[in-house]
Amino acid sequence: MGNEHKPIDCEEVLRSLISYLDGELDKAATADIDHHLKHCRTCYSRAEFERHLTELSRKIGPSKAPAELRRRLARLVEGF
Amino acid sequence: MKEQTARRQDGEAGGDRRRLFQARVLDLTDGLYRVALRLTRHESDAEELVAEAVAKAWAALDSLEDESRFRPWIFSVLINTFRSHCRRRGRELSLDDCQDDAGGEPDFSLFDKLHQPFLLWWSNPEQDFLNKLLGEDLQRAVDSLSECYRAVVVLVILEGCSYQEAADILAIPIGTVRSRVKRGRSLMQKALWMHAREAGIHTATSETEGEM
Numbered sequence: 001m002g003n004e005h006k007p008i009d010c011e012e013v014l015r016s017l018i019s020y021l022d023g024e025l026d027k028a029a030t031a032d033i034d035h036h037l038k039h040c041r042t043c044y045s046r047a048e049f050e051r052h053l054t055e056l057s058r059k060i061g062p063s064k065a066p067a068e069l070r071r072r073l074a075r076l077v078e079g080f
Numbered sequence: 081m082k083e084q085t086a087r088r089q090d091g092e093a094g095g096d097r098r099r100l101f102q103a104r105v106l107d108l109t110d111g112l113y114r115v116a117l118r119l120t121r122h123e124s125d126a127e128e129l130v131a132e133a134v135a136k137a138w139a140a141l142d143s144l145e146d147e148s149r150f151r152p153w154i155f156s157v158l159i160n161t162f163r164s165h166c167r168r169r170g171r172e173l174s175l176d177d178c179q180d181d182a183g184g185e186p187d188f189s190l191f192d193k194l195h196q197p198f199l200l201w202w203s204n205p206e207q208d209f210l211n212k213l214l215g216e217d218l219q220r221a222v223d224s225l226s227e228c229y230r231a232v233v234v235l236v237i238l239e240g241c242s243y244q245e246a247a248d249i250l251a252i253p254i255g256t257v258r259s260r261v262k263r264g265r266s267l268m269q270k271a272l273w274m275h276a277r278e279a280g281i282h283t284a285t286s287e288t289e290g291e292m
Binding site: 018019022023024042045046049050052053054056057058059060061062063064065066068069070072073074076077078080 | 106134135218
């Protein structure tokens, strides 16, 4: 029972892929796409590409705020 | 005597409240600054925006009904402060209006441009493309988005917010977040592609120019 998946085609995967990669699909829909990706090389490659691009995008810009801003905010809140 | 005790207790409670607020703000400063920087695209403007948002958040702290929602709440204060900045500068506010970019164009996919299914197994043009991308290429692509897409892309992709959290922060429906994330990614990929072609990072091999 637990291993049954609704067969979905590449078009359906393409429509939901971004929500899938963002973790925004429910369990059943996620499992359907997981299953499809195990058997479709093109969709798997597409998903990996999008995932990798998102990971690279997460590294944009500074990871930390400037130390001076942190000091400024601490002083600001002290004055409240 | 009773009055003095009550005043002292009020003072202590106020001090605790301020210390708690300060700790939470300092915890979230990096995220607030990153979002502010991508919205304003200028370091000093981003610092001003964060400082003003923190002051506003303190003044409006009583409106925070659920303490566990502090993070989305203070990010929404930041976004609203940005909206006020735009208004003050007399700029047409595009944070809430995506009409300019929609244009009825179909979504753009870098993968579709790069993928070549009949290549030998060791050849991987998609990976080659990603390997050549610099942080500044991606930053330029995000910054090229109009504010309404950029705000969603920054919250969801860069800061890892859920769609619901981004919807709460921006005060827009979750369905709108979903469509803007998709469209924002597509526009970002198109900007990356155009830049890659102009900078010679990628040279056309099999893609059809007419598809652009």
